[in-house]
Amino acid sequence: MAKGADTAAICNRKASHKYVILERLDAGIVLLGTEVKAIRAGSAQIGEAFVRIGRDGRPWLFAANIEAYSHGTDSNHSPTRPRQLLLHGREIARLRVASEKEGQTIVPLRLHMEHGLVKVELGLCKGKQLHDKRESLRRKTVEREMERAITQRRKG
Numbered sequence: 678m679a680k681g682a683d684t685a686a687i688c689n690r691k692a693s694h695k696y697v698i699l700e701r702l703d704a705g706i707v708l709l710g711t712e713v714k715a716i717r718a719g720s721a722q723i724g725e726a727f728v729r730i731g732r733d734g735r736p737w738l739f740a741a742n743i744e745a746y747s748h749g750t751d752s753n754h755s756p757t758r759p760r761q762l763l764l765h766g767r768e769i770a771r772l773r774v775a776s777e778k779e780g781q782t783i784v785p786l787r788l789h790m791e792h793g794l795v796k797v798e799l800g801l802c803k804g805k806q807l808h809d810k811r812e813s814l815r816r817k818t819v820e821r822e823m824e825r826a827i828t829q830r831r832k833g
Contacts, residue, residue, distance in 0.1 A: 687719065687788040694813070696805060698786070704796065706763065714746045715746045716790075720744040722742040723742075725742075730769060735762070742756050762799075783799055783800070784802050
């Protein structure tokens with residue numbers, strides 16, 4: 678693989694269904710060596726993960742499951758431990774205000790490699806109501822049917 682190339686990313690597919698994504702930003706993450714190897718192997722899940730800003734003013738990633746590395750020793754990492762995220766101070770302050778004041782939440786959307794480093798794509802999100810979820814599904818279905826009709830018309 679070329680240096681700096683992006684390997685297969687680990688995505689949170691539930692996020693776009695549950696939330697309206699208002700803004701996206703990349704953050705670094707503090708990991709142990711076995712965690713990085715497990716992420717490269719693709720054995721991580723962020724479907725139930727969430728981000729909170731702690732009392733110390735630092736953002737933390739909770740409930741992300743990075744499985745124990747298969748070739749690790751007995752000193753392997755704990756799969757669901759909280760992990761610190763790395764952001765600039767002004768980004769942390771903006772996220773804190775949005776999550777506390779405006780009723781928005783911070784959700785990890787994707788874990789990916791960038792120039793040999795693991796990054797987390799965060800989304801500043803607002804929860805969808807049930808009718809919003811139904812409308813999104815209806816819109817996707819209509820778009821899919823339109824696309825299918827266009828391809829059928831081109832073929833024959």
